[in-house]
Amino acid sequence: MSGHGSSQTGVGSSSRQPHRHRPAPPKERILIVEDDRETREVIELALQGAGYVVTACIDAIAAQLEIERALPDAFVVDHNLPGATGMSFCRWLHDNPVTADLPAIMYTASGDADTAAEARRAGCADFLVKPVSTHELVSRLGAAIARYRVKST
Numbered sequence: 001m002s003g004h005g006s007s008q009t010g011v012g013s014s015s016r017q018p019h020r021h022r023p024a025p026p027k028e029r030i031l032i033v034e035d036d037r038e039t040r041e042v043i044e045l046a047l048q049g050a051g052y053v054v055t056a057c058i059d060a061i062a063a064q065l066e067i068e069r070a071l072p073d074a075f076v077v078d079h080n081l082p083g084a085t086g087m088s089f090c091r092w093l094h095d096n097p098v099t100a101d102l103p104a105i106m107y108t109a110s111g112d113a114d115t116a117a118e119a120r121r122a123g124c125a126d127f128l129v130k131p132v133s134t135h136e137l138v139s140r141l142g143a144a145i146a147r148y149r150v151k152s153t
Contacts (some may be wrong), residue, residue: 046134080109094123103144
């Protein structure tokens with residue numbers, strides 16, 4: 001009789017259901033558009049730490065090419081970019097049928113009520129003023145993505 005009862009609960013027991021792993025939810029892809037290397041890297045690390053898959057571009061032209069290559073789920077855009085401004089890039093996103101409904105968050109050092117209102121008219125889901133807390137950015141990005149999901153279902 002020794003060991004008779006233990007075989008029912010041991011490894012390989014037929015009375016237990018096999019452990020099944022649920023697939024991880026897909027990670028959102030975020031495109032950062034920021035020309036300052038240090039700022040770009042700080043934002044990239046914060047978003048990666050929050051579980052996002054991040055791609056970064058230094059200007060609007062590179063971002064448009066990246067969008068053609070792989071459509072992201074959301075955007076984090078600096079207002080002051082070389083060439084086309086972040087505001088004009090966000091207008092382009094808003095006017096493009098492929099990206100019009102995707103959330104974009106803009107941030108700037110020159111944050112006043114007029115600039116924030118213009119960003120909203122350009123289609124931005126949110127607007128932050130530098131210095132930007134990475135915790136606040138991650139929080140606001142998550143909220144913008146959640147609103148997009150609700151809106152698109």
